[in-house]
């Protein structure tokens with residue numbers, strides 16, 4: 001099984017396995033992602049939900065209602081160390097994301113063959129440089 005990748009939180013309690021390449025990687029500069037991650041943008045590797053399996057301690061869930069769309073977003077995190085472990089979205093059923101920085105091997109995920117999209121650039125911080133060569137959207141890439 002060479003196409004599986006493992007990862008987890010910093011304390012090791014929550015672990016996961018993903019199968020195959022992500023459908024896309026969304027780097028979201030919205031103010032909600034800035035706050036939930038505590039940094040410039042959220043980086044979400046998006047998979048079909050059935051291609052992600054959690055093992056170990058079950059992640060905790062916080063449900064946020066978007067003030068933009070009115071729909072829910074569930075954010076998953078380790079109940080012990082608080083590491084951010086990804087999202088599920090009411091707006092996009094059947095997928096879930098993994099916070100891209102939590103893979104054990106930080107080198108496997110790259111911009112070759114998988115779309116990397118910087119979204120919600122309208123609230124981008126000037127101190128987080130995005131290369132001009134990368135796809136960028138003022139809001140979401142979905143119309």
Ligand SMILES: [Zn+2]
Nearest residue numbers: 009011078081
């Ligand atoms: Zn943890």
Ligand SMILES: [Zn+2]
Nearest residue numbers: 028029030033
């Ligand atoms: Zn966002």
